[in-house]
Amino acid sequence: MIPITLPRPLLFIALVLLALFPLTGSTFYIQLGAKILIMAIFALSLDLLVGHTGLVSFGHAAYFGLAAYTLALISPKYEAATVWLTLPLAMGIAAFAALVIGFFVLRTTGVYFIMVTLAFAQMLYSVFHDTPLGGGSDGIYIYVRPELTIAGLKPLDLESPVQFYYLVLIFLIVVYGLLKRLLHAPFGRALAGIHLNEQRMRSIGFPIFGYKLGAFVIAGALAGIAGYLAACQFGFVNPDILAWQQSGTVLMMVILGGMGRLHGAVLGALTYVLLQEILSAPAIVGAFATHWQLAMGSLIVVIVLMFPRGIGGIFDVALRRYSYRHPNAIQ
Amino acid sequence: MFYLIQLLNAVQYGLLLFLLSSGLTLIFGIMGVINLAHGSFYMVGAYLAYWLAKLTGNLWLAIPIGTVITLGIGGLLETTIISRLYRRDHLYQVLITFGLILIFEELRSILFGNDVHGVTIPPALNYSIPLTDTLSYPVYRLFVTGVCLVIAALLYWVIYKTRIGMMIRAGNSNREMAASLGVNVPLLFAWVFAVGTALAGFAGAVAAPISSVFPGMGNQILIICFVVVVIGGIGSINGAMIASLAIGLADTLGKVIAAEYSAIAVYLVMALILLWRPQGIANRA
Numbered sequence: 098m099i100p101i102t103l104p105r106p107l108l109f110i111a112l113v114l115l116a117l118f119p120l121t122g123s124t125f126y127i128q129l130g131a132k133i134l135i136m137a138i139f140a141l142s143l144d145l146l147v148g149h150t151g152l153v154s155f156g157h158a159a160y161f162g163l164a165a166y167t168l169a170l171i172s173p174k175y176e177a178a179t180v181w182l183t184l185p186l187a188m189g190i191a192a193f194a195a196l197v198i199g200f201f202v203l204r205t206t207g208v209y210f211i212m213v214t215l216a217f218a219q220m221l222y223s224v225f226h227d228t229p230l231g232g233g234s235d236g237i238y239i240y241v242r243p244e245l246t247i248a249g250l251k252p253l254d255l256e257s258p259v260q261f262y263y264l265v266l267i268f269l270i271v272v273y274g275l276l277k278r279l280l281h282a283p284f285g286r287a288l289a290g291i292h293l294n295e296q297r298m299r300s301i302g303f304p305i306f307g308y309k310l311g312a313f314v315i316a317g318a319l320a321g322i323a324g325y326l327a328a329c330q331f332g333f334v335n336p337d338i339l340a341w342q343q344s345g346t347v348l349m350m351v352i353l354g355g356m357g358r359l360h361g362a363v364l365g366a367l368t369y370v371l372l373q374e375i376l377s378a379p380a381i382v383g384a385f386a387t388h389w390q391l392a393m394g395s396l397i398v399v400i401v402l403m404f405p406r407g408i409g410g411i412f413d414v415a416l417r418r419y420s421y422r423h424p425n426a427i428q
Numbered sequence: 429m430f431y432l433i434q435l436l437n438a439v440q441y442g443l444l445l446f447l448l449s450s451g452l453t454l455i456f457g458i459m460g461v462i463n464l465a466h467g468s469f470y471m472v473g474a475y476l477a478y479w480l481a482k483l484t485g486n487l488w489l490a491i492p493i494g495t496v497i498t499l500g501i502g503g504l505l506e507t508t509i510i511s512r513l514y515r516r517d518h519l520y521q522v523l524i525t526f527g528l529i530l531i532f533e534e535l536r537s538i539l540f541g542n543d544v545h546g547v548t549i550p551p552a553l554n555y556s557i558p559l560t561d562t563l564s565y566p567v568y569r570l571f572v573t574g575v576c577l578v579i580a581a582l583l584y585w586v587i588y589k590t591r592i593g594m595m596i597r598a599g600n601s602n603r604e605m606a607a608s609l610g611v612n613v614p615l616l617f618a619w620v621f622a623v624g625t626a627l628a629g630f631a632g633a634v635a636a637p638i639s640s641v642f643p644g645m646g647n648q649i650l651i652i653c654f655v656v657v658v659i660g661g662i663g664s665i666n667g668a669m670i671a672s673l674a675i676g677l678a679d680t681l682g683k684v685i686a687a688e689y690s691a692i693a694v695y696l697v698m699a700l701i702l703l704w705r706p707q708g709i710a711n712r713a
Contacts, residue, residue: 153519201699204706208462208518208662212654213702216695219651223691341651345526352523388538394530401523402512 103360104419111360115266119259127258128330133370134265135326138272140350140362142319147348148356149280150312151292152203155211155344156218157320159198160191162339164321165328166225167191169237177244180255184243188321194221195317199310215341226336236335239328255329265326269363272319276359279315288312349397355409364408372396429559434680440569442676443576447631448649449656449668450583451624457600457663459617461510462518464525466628467650468532473498473629474636474645475540478547487550491633498629503622510621511614529647536643544642572634579630580669587665596620600663652679655694659701661708670709 103111115134119127139161146152164187171186172178202213225231242255245264253260279285287308290298299305328334337343346369354365375381377389385392404410452466476494481487509528513521548554549568556564587593595616598606607613632646639645656675660667675694682693701709 147519153522155522201702204702205658208456209658209706211462211518211522212658213698216651216655216658216698220692220695227691228688341647345523348519349523349526352519388534390530391534391538394527394534397527397530398509398524401520401527402509405516405520 103416104423108360112270116263119262124258127262129370129374131258131262131265131330132327133367134262134269135323135330136347136350136370137363137366138265138269138326139320139323139347140354140366141269141272141276141359142316142323143347144351144356144359144362145276145279145288145312145316145319147351148358148361149285149292150288150309151295152309152313153211153348154202154214154313154316155341155348156198156214156216157316157347158339158341158343159218159221160195160317160320161324161327161343161347162225162334162336163194163221164188164191164324165334165338166231166237168243168325168328169239169334170231172239172241172243174240177241180243180245184322184325187325188318191321191324192314192318195314196310199313199317203306203309203313215344218339218344219341222336222339222341225339231334231336234336236333239332239334242329242332261330265330268322268326272322273359273363276319280359284308284311352405353400353407355407355413358409358413361407361409368408429563433559433563433565434684436565436569436573438676438680439673440573440576440676441679442673443573443580444631444635445649445653445656445675446580446669446672447576447627449653449660449672450580450665451627452653453657453660453663453665453668454596454600455621455624456657458596458603458620459510459514460603461513461621462521462525463510464522464650465505465528465532466625466653467646467648468529469498469502469625469628469646470632470635470649471532471536471641471646472501473632474547474639474641475536475632476629477633477636478545478641479540481547487547487637491630494633495626495630499622499626502625502629503618505625506618506621511617514617532646533643540641542643544640546640547636549637568637572638575634576631579627583627583665652694655698657708659698659708661710664708664710667708667710 115130118130121127139157142160143154143157146154146157167187167190168178168183171183198214198217202210202217205213226234231237245251245253245255253264255261255264280289287298287303290303291305291308295305324338327338350365350369351362352365353368354361354363356362373389373393376392377386379386382389382392400407406413448466448470452463455461455463455466473494476497477487477490480490480493484490505528509524513524549566553568553571556566557570558564585593587596595606595611598609598611599613599616599620603613652675656668656671659674660669660671674697678693678697679690682690
């Protein structure tokens with residue numbers, strides 16, 4: 098089964114819309130847009146595990162948060178750190194954590210896997226929450242955002258919301274493209290095989306554990322990019338960034354958009370963040386805004402009960418028909 | 429003497445964890461449902477005890493009434509939402525019960541606010557037994573240990589010695605076979621779920637005077653219960669008992685040795701067990 102992907106023309110239109118979005122001019126909406134794109138990267142990284150490998154990780158915020166904390170801890174207080182050093186380091190630490198945790202959690206399957214990933218993420222949460230290592234429950238501020246310099250020039254200034262938005266958009270495109278290539282490569286086909294029938298893949302002779310661990314580490318590193326960008330945007334990290342609610346939220350984004358579809362993860366992030374903004378806006382829902390989680394929780398229950406395939410699932414039939422008629426437009 | 433006190437605390441905490449995780453492990457073992465909202469029932473029980481104790485001025489009344497109300501809420505939830513999840517993938521069960529947690533937390537915030545509330549210990553038990561000149565042990569904690577022991581014994585008796593227990597064990601090992609032998613499976617499921625949540629509610633109610641009631645209390649303990657279930661092996665009451673006591677001990681020892689890092693001790697125990705027996709100590713591979 099080839100993963101359902103968006104045809105090129107549609108992808109192109111979506112890209113143009115995303116690139117033109119900052120022309121709306123409002124700083125609030127541009128920052129909201131950047132937040133959505135960051136969460137889209139995060140959801141994409143989780144979809145590699147949940148949607149494409151069949152590993153339901155309920156502790157994915159751990160890698161997101163670790164990368165964010167890495168940036169906060171190594172940033173000098175009064176001068177800008179460089180992206181070239183801090184981003185690889187943040188990704189590396191997230192990937193290393195995924196390697197170590199993956200080594201333990203991938204020994205389990207099914208519901209054990211869900212509980213164990215949650216437990217390990219909670220362990221990291223309590224490390225940052227209870228010990229003075231990362232500023233305890235108060236968190237740490239990043240006073241100066243990191244700098245991106247190429248040969249002495251500064252092509253993008255991260256302090257400017259518009260330029261930061263474009264940086265995040267570039268990262269989203271890179272991650273999207275990377276995952277698309279990966280899923281069509283032999284590695285990705287093997288993951289799809291594991292998803293469909295693990296026993297058979299093992300009997301053919303695939304080293305299942307290695308493939309799963311590989312996917313787990315890649316997903317961790319990509320979640321690290323999202324966490325790094327989130328820390329850049331908010332200039333602040335606290336333990337909530339790797340709390341289990343965050344893991345639940347990103348999992349919901351993947352399901353909401355329709356798992357196993359790369360565009361689904363992006364759609365899910367967009368829908369979830371917008372829903373959250375609407376439900377918690379006093380201008381729209383009035384005094385109920387402080388209790389937005391009540392409405393969000395009810396919506397989650399209803400959506401998962403009624404539409405298990407998510408928003409992305411609605412377009413499947415049309416997309417499959419299109420890819421049948423235009424086999425070349427997909428690859 | 430100091431270590432005796434710590435040991436008593438460890439046993440008390442472990443038994444409390446057992447009340448919670450036995451419900452969790454049975455619900456999973458029998459219905460195949462992973463219930464993230466199990467911790468919310470612990471919170472519901474604790475807040476009901478706080479509210480009813482303030483209303484009636486009597487904790488002895490508040491605990492049983494609170495437990496019965498939790499039983500009712502659990503039964504209602506099973507028939508309306510949870511029963512639709514039995515044939516669904518774990519992923520969807522996780523998300524729906526995640527949604528339920530958000531609902532429970534927000535309702536708690538609307539009804540009781542976000543403050544920490546203390547619950548007073550009834551005067552009959554509100555004293556301490558002096559052990560040395562400086563150390564003493566509160567009687568209420570001993571009472572909680574005793575009550576948990578009684579409930580655990582009752583649970584063992586029901587599951588291993590009665591006809592209902594036989595049906596539960598039959599459902600645990602083979603759902604279809606039990607149904608074909610005439611067990612009313614939907615009714616059995618509803619009761620197991622409701623009793624499991626009532627156990628959680630009861631644990632919350634008796635623990636309320638010790639831990640006080642606070643936002644997010646259910647989620648904190650839920651994750652520890654997951655660790656217990658993973659260590660003990662899903663569906664195993666014996667495993668849950670051994671694992672609960674082990675975690676109670678690890679947590680208490682951790683607090684004595686290095687308070688800031690105590691939370692990590694619990695997860696280290698889990699990591700070691702995963703290396704040794706990924707399927708849990710009580711389950712055969």
